[in-house]
Amino acid sequence: MSSLAGMGHLSLDQAPPLAIPAIFFVTAPVAVMAAGLLLLWSGTFALQLYWLPSVVGLTHLGTLGFLTMTMMGALYQMAPVVAGAPVPFIRLAHLVYLLFCLGVACLSLSLMGLWPGLIFQSFTLISAAILLFLATTGVAIVKSKTQGETVAGMRLALFSLLMLVLLGLTMAGGFVDNSFLGFRQFWLQIHISTALMGWVGGLITAVSWQIIPMFYLTPQFTAVGKKVVLGLTTAGIILPLAVLMASAVAPPNTGGWSPTMLAILGALPAALGVWLVHPYLILRNLNRRRRKRLDPSLRFWQLGLTLAPLTGALAVITCFTEDPRATLLFGWVAIWGWAGIIVHGMLSRIVPFLIWFHRFAPHIGRMPVPAMRNLLPDAWVKFGLGLHVSSLVLGAVAIAMRDPGVSRVTGFLVFSTGLSLLHWIVHLLRQKPDLEVVDEGFSTDEQGLGRSG
Numbered sequence: 483m484s485s486l487a488g489m490g491h492l493s494l495d496q497a498p499p500l501a502i503p504a505i506f507f508v509t510a511p512v513a514v515m516a517a518g519l520l521l522l523w524s525g526t527f528a529l530q531l532y533w534l535p536s537v538v539g540l541t542h543l544g545t546l547g548f549l550t551m552t553m554m555g556a557l558y559q560m561a562p563v564v565a566g567a568p569v570p571f572i573r574l575a576h577l578v579y580l581l582f583c584l585g586v587a588c589l590s591l592s593l594m595g596l597w598p599g600l601i602f603q604s605f606t607l608i609s610a611a612i613l614l615f616l617a618t619t620g621v622a623i624v625k626s627k628t629q630g631e632t633v634a635g636m637r638l639a640l641f642s643l644l645m646l647v648l649l650g651l652t653m654a655g656g657f658v659d660n661s662f663l664g665f666r667q668f669w670l671q672i673h674i675s676t677a678l679m680g681w682v683g684g685l686i687t688a689v690s691w692q693i694i695p696m697f698y699l700t701p702q703f704t705a706v707g708k709k710v711v712l713g714l715t716t717a718g719i720i721l722p723l724a725v726l727m728a729s730a731v732a733p734p735n736t737g738g739w740s741p742t743m744l745a746i747l748g749a750l751p752a753a754l755g756v757w758l759v760h761p762y763l764i765l766r767n768l769n770r771r772r773r774k775r776l777d778p779s780l781r782f783w784q785l786g787l788t789l790a791p792l793t794g795a796l797a798v799i800t801c802f803t804e805d806p807r808a809t810l811l812f813g814w815v816a817i818w819g820w821a822g823i824i825v826h827g828m829l830s831r832i833v834p835f836l837i838w839f840h841r842f843a844p845h846i847g848r849m850p851v852p853a854m855r856n857l858l859p860d861a862w863v864k865f866g867l868g869l870h871v872s873s874l875v876l877g878a879v880a881i882a883m884r885d886p887g888v889s890r891v892t893g894f895l896v897f898s899t900g901l902s903l904l905h906w907i908v909h910l911l912r913q914k915p916d917l918e919v920v921d922e923g924f925s926t927d928e929q930g931l932g933r934s935g
């Protein structure tokens with residue numbers, strides 16, 4: 483089977499075994515639940531001052547445990563299917579998974595003070611997992627002969643992942659014993675912009691060009707729009723890295739501008755591309771969609787993209803105030819709002835598709851096959867969205883008011899969001915066709931199903 487209705491030209495021949503993306507997808511909600519427990523346990527402590535170990539822990543449970551875990555699972559699936567680049571040594575994905583889970587789990591425990599000696603080792607485990615992922619999946623995508631903005635965007639995201647790990651690992655030494663080389667704020671600034679706009683933003687934008695027209699039957703995007711977003715993001719990732727390299731070689735003559743300010747200015751094009759132009763293009767396209775049925779995952783896209791300009795505005799505000807609440811609010815809205823909501827919504831679309839494709843599609847014509855949308859009740863997805871949005875709003879209030887009670891309720895809601903996600907992912911993974919009813923004489927006309935959604 484090389485293509486499915488609505489999948490256009492995508493080649494599915496070389497899709498990896500279901501188990502590989504599935505282990506990443508089913509683990510991501512566990513990190514969300516852990517983040518909820520961390521908030522419940524620490525109250526405002528995890529939402530108070532950046533650089534506090536509990537804040538760094540909460541941040542990386544979100545960015546690595548939830549976002550990166552899901553994005554790595556998705557890239558294992560997309561490398562062969564979208565970029566036409568089969569991942570070599572695909573079974574190594576299990577090792578990547580193991581190292582990454584161990585790293586994130588140890589990091590959370592050590593930053594919570596339960597195993598304080600392990601902070602650096604945890605960052606090393608995480609880096610080893612990511613480098614192994616890049617050496618296999620990354621190299622396959624870089625070598626792919628497929629052209630176009632989606633693959634170019636995936637390459638930019640992978641380059642950013644490499645850079646953010648190298649920066650993170652260098653910073654980890656300074657973070658552990660407080661012996662930071664150079665300017666901490668400067669390094670952190672570049673780490674955050676490369677991670678959020680290059681890795682997370684780069685992949686979200688690249689994937690959206692492909693899946694928005696495919697899933698929601700919108701018009702195709704123009705090459706100009708895609709190139710503008712890609713060009714802005716690339717410039718905003720390269721310029722701050724260039725400032726970093728220049729200041730490492732020799733302190734540049736900056737005419738009174740601090741290196742941090744130069745790094746912020748350098749990152750501006752990426753902020754424009756990812757948090758302004760991209761949401762504008764996608765939301766405009768979604769309004770022109772031909773499929774009028776309101777798929778719940780569409781709501782996630784609409785909400786996440788609406789939060790993108792707010793994320794950009796908060797990023798600007800952090801440059802003009804010393805109030806740590808502004809930085810925390812920016813991190814909260816960027817990670818749990820803009821990116822978190824889009825990734826949550828994508829899971830609700832991708833997991834049913836994978837289950838349907840691997841388990842049911844091969845039996846079309848031989849037995850009644852459910853439509854993809856019937857595998858996951860809309861009400862469950864909407865309930866998850868409700869929990870996610872309430873935790874986002876309450877978290878913002880907790881940051882603004884520094885109220886431990888509100889923080890704990892936020893923690894409970896974040897935990898419940900993770901639990902709801904885990905519940906329906908497990909429900910989907912347990913769905914299998916009833917092979918007893920396979921009937922050689924069963925005709926496709928009789929079932930009238932076999933549609934992908």
Ligand code: HEM
Pocket residue numbers: 531532533534537538541542545546549550605606608609646647649650651653654655656657666670673674677678681682813
């Ligand atoms: C999507 C990936 C990532 C994102 C979005 C991200 C984001 C962030 C953010 C927002 C902070 C500031 C938190 C705070 O100060 O409280 C931070 C700090 C830090 N990150 Fe990451 N990060 C990512 C991946 C990584 C990785 C892979 C490593 C290491 C291998 C790493 C190492 C660090 C370290 C050591 C700090 C603390 C620096 C310091 O304050 O001294 N990060 N990161």
